[in-house]
Amino acid sequence: MYNILTSSIEIMIPLLLAATGGLFTEMGGTLNIALEGLMIMGACFSYIGAALTGSLRLGLIIGILSSVTLALLITRTNRLLHTNIFISALAANMLAPGLAAVISFRLFQNKGILTFSQVPSLPIWHYPFIGNHSPFLLISMVLLILSYIIIEKTPFGIHLKASGIDGDALRSYGINPDNTREISFIISAVFCGLAGSVLSFELGSYIPGITAGKGWIALVIIYLGGRNIFGILPSAFLFALAETLSNNLQGFSFLPGDIVNSLPNIFTLIVLIGVSIYNKKKTSFRTTKDNHDTHH
């Protein structure tokens, strides 16, 4: 039982970080489909950075910067060249693995699994009641609270929420919702860069496909959490628990690896359907005209 709890917490950290980041763009009214690609940037380049500098901290910074660079590429082309933000964000999911492969091949003549002995292993801290975990657990909790404060208690948060509900109204108030949305995109890139770094640092190597759909799962975590900062904590834990249980199934040989790998996807799909049934029921009970379609 205790093992399941600790490994669930470990799996939860990157999911929670990515979902917290995604929540910012979600609040701004954009479905951030690029979470997956941004995480890949973080995972690959933080590891390469740590290998080249020999420092986890510098690696982390390089990982976050690379994720932010990709996000800036998306938002800048979107605003300067008037692209469809959704299609441009989708491009990130194609560019990130390509960049990871090309650059790691250039540096190490290897575009597959990267493992370097000079990358230090993560320090382990003791947390009361929940066992030993990396400092990322504390970081993700602090960032969660910080995000709550930013979204709920600062003018920026209010503008962000307003830009998600009615951008034109915000514009008439003298604030450009495009700026607010762009900042939210950058914030989500910082979170995803961090989430990606957690993945490769915890594993002690970078593997192509390391994110394994976690960016998509993070989107569903946001829905399940009711687009609420404290809703995403339990829902991220639920997904992590499900993944832990399916990983444990792999220990028993009656389920083959390929099937076990598909379980998180099935679980995510079922949860997504559940959430949409719930939302549909909720809106049909509403007497007022629902604003259901505004999110599309």
Add this chain to the structure above:
Amino acid sequence: MRIHKETINKLPLGTLKILAIALLLITLLTLTLSKEPGAALSAIFFGSFSNSYSFGNFINSSVPIILCGLGILIALKANLMNLGGEGQVYFSAFIVTMTSLSLEKLGLFGAIIGLLAGGIAGGAIAGFSAFLFNKWKTNVMITTYLVSAFFVSITDYLITNTFHNPATNLLSTKQIPSSQWLHTILAPSALNTSLIYAIFACFVIRYFLYKTLTGYEMRMVGSNIQFARYGGIHNRSITIKALFLSGFFHGLAGGFIVLGTYHAALRGFTGGIGWSGLSVALIAGGSPLATIPASLFFAWLQSGATIAMQQSDVTSELAEIAQGAVFLLITSNVLLKGRNKNV
């Protein structure tokens, strides 16, 4: 999240500008990354034309991309995004192989039934997302992606375990008999008659979209949903039809890969095709016939990059980056409007 009509309907000059930017990017990347940029660049740009083998394989690799592009294009016309092409192609390819094998005695006729079965399998996978959307408004993009990812794992399992052919070192199923193979056009390359069927499919889709009632309804729902409702068009059945057809064409793509090129289902052999289909549909700007040159462009980049990897010191992922750059820019109103003035 509406992919507005203006963003899909565009004229070629602006598109050419974007393709030129992608080629410039690939050139610059090669110049910085390669120690022998001359050899690498000539392999990327001209490698596909160096002999009939490479040329045939390059043309042949455009066939499934054309069909996937058509599949995405149909969904886009109804303003739907199908992000599950990957799994639809892969699983259908498996279904086509298995159906053809079990109808071995019927020869080519068995292969045709197999192809249809593959199309229906792809259509059912995509149609499931349409069903979820109609019933509970579940986000189509996320469900198409998740369902597809699930089918990729399942197909991996089926190919490497249940239906694995122990007689080969490859992770593949049994081969279909040669009586079911499509005829080769340019031996020794893999180019085969599926090219003709893919081109034919473009004309069929053009006819369907612009000359039939269902095609008209689909375009109406895609361009103006309110107007379509006033006109009495059943939005829900259109969603089902559009996504089913989208999956059906992905299924055909998988089928042609099997019947024409590999003659069996191999683990991971359709990897990346979902992205190519999306890119092609966006470049084609909503025109079914334009999927042909758009597919040739990506097939040329991908086969060139693969040749460059064999002959030089760059990796084939360069093509992926160029494709990503196209994706990033393809909806740009600024780049695309420039050519509006010229017309």
